[in-house]
Amino acid sequence: MYPAERRTLLLKLLNERGFVSIRDLAVQLEVSEITIRRDLKVLQRQGLVEKVLGGGQVTKSTVEPPFLHKRVLQQREKEAIARRALGLIESGMTVGLSAGTTTWTLAQMIQSAGKTLTDLTFVTNSTNVAGALHANGWTDIYLTGGQFRTPSDALVGPLAERSARQLHTDLFFLGAHGVDLEFGVTSPNLPEAAIHRVMMERAEAVALLFDHTKWSVRGLAHLARIEEVDVVVTDNGKPVDTGDGVAPDAVHEWLTELRMLGPEVCVVQMS
Numbered sequence: 333m334y335p336a337e338r339r340t341l342l343l344k345l346l347n348e349r350g351f352v353s354i355r356d357l358a359v360q361l362e363v364s365e366i367t368i369r370r371d372l373k374v375l376q377r378q379g380l381v382e383k384v385l386g387g388g389q390v391t392k393s394t395v396e397p398p399f400l401h402k403r404v405l406q407q408r409e410k411e412a413i414a415r416r417a418l419g420l421i422e423s424g425m426t427v428g429l430s431a432g433t434t435t436w437t438l439a440q441m442i443q444s445a446g447k448t449l450t451d452l453t454f455v456t457n458s459t460n461v462a463g464a465l466h467a468n469g470w471t472d473i474y475l476t477g478g479q480f481r482t483p484s485d486a487l488v489g490p491l492a493e494r495s496a497r498q499l500h501t502d503l504f505f506l507g508a509h510g511v512d513l514e515f516g517v518t519s520p521n522l523p524e525a526a527i528h529r530v531m532m533e534r535a536e537a538v539a540l541l542f543d544h545t546k547w548s549v550r551g552l553a554h555l556a557r558i559e560e561v562d563v564v565v566t567d568n569g570k571p572v573d574t575g576d577g578v579a580p581d582a583v584h585e586w587l588t589e590l591r592m593l594g595p596e597v598c599v600v601q602m603s
Contacts, residue, residue: 338363339371346381409543409567412600414438417505417541417565423450425502430528431458431486432507434541439464455499457487457527474499476531481523488523496530504535506561508542510549513589516558518551525553537562540595544569547586558593565598 333341338361345360346352354372358365375381414437421427421442429435439461442449453472454465459480462473476499478492506528510518517540519525532538532555540561547566558564569583591597 333361335371335374338367339375342368342371343375343381406543406545409600409602410434410437412567412602413541413543413565414441416598416600417539418442420503420539420563421449421452423448423452426453426455426500428455428499428501428504428531428535429458429461430456430504430506430531431461431484431524432541434507434543435505436460436464438505438541440468442470443468455496455501455531457492457496457531458485459487460485476527478527479523481521484521484524486524486527488521488527492527493530496527496534499534501531501535502537504531504538506532506538506540506556508540508546508555509551511540511542511546511558512548512550513558513586513593515550515554517555517561518549519553519555520551522553525555529555532556532560539563539565541565543567544583558590558595561595563598564590564595565600567600567602569602 341361342357345357352360354365354368357368361368372381410433413434417438418441427442429439435456436458439456442452442465452470453474454462454470455474455476456462456465457476457478459475462475465473476487476492476495478487478495479489480486481488506517508517509520512518519528538556538561540558540563542564544567547569566587568587587597587599
């Protein structure tokens with residue numbers, strides 16, 4: 333196994349379990365404890381994990397992880413959210429998708445072969461989303477162009493915004509770094525927030541997709557008020573006994589307040 337692959341698996345284990353000891357990580361990944369310590373140092377320098385006594389845990393900071401790392405986090409939740417969001421698409425639509433791992437997951441599910449959906453046109457500022465759509469047989473795909481930025485693999489900047497202003501979509505799927513009931517939808521990056529804002533304004537309807545780890549998170553750049561979103565698709569949080577879940581009362585209260593702000597809220601149940 334290559335070091336990059338091992339570190340991705342390590343990050344996934346930490347995300348799923350919270351704190352994991354160095355010994356347990358070494359057993360799970362079938363490597364020495366010295367190798368695990370080295371990997372944790374690399375991930376710590378990238379701002380992805382926090383080294384704690386005897387082990388590690390996913391960082392609680394607002395540092396934006398690379399796309400390749402983010403796509404393995406909350407996979408079950410993202411897949412469930414994407415399946416629900418798929419039901420919002422109708423044949424003949426022009427569909428916009430923002431850069432992000434949840435929208436990328438959705439793009440992977442929109443298959444042209446053997447599906448009832450036909451005559452779809454896509455607009456995106458994500459090379460990963462465009463690649464997933466093309467792999468599933470879709471050909472009417474418009475990329476905004478612009479400056480390519482990592483870690484999100486998004487196209488941003490004046491050229492991207494100028495292109496997006498000339499395009500119209502029936503439905504725009506928007507991912508988010510954070511969703512706060514007071515501060516709204518946020519991104520950790522100003523140029524990315526700007527292009528996604530333009531894509532929102534050129535859409536007839538906006539569907540916001542995010543998992544429970546984004547609740548009450550405030551990123552650097554404000555993108556939109558929740559009142560500007562038409563549909564929200566999220567999950568109900570993990571069971572409390574996992575140690576990193578959301579208490580049932582808090583889930584109910586947060587979702588109730590979210591609905592009061594106006595959007596239709598679709599909640600997928602995670603066991």
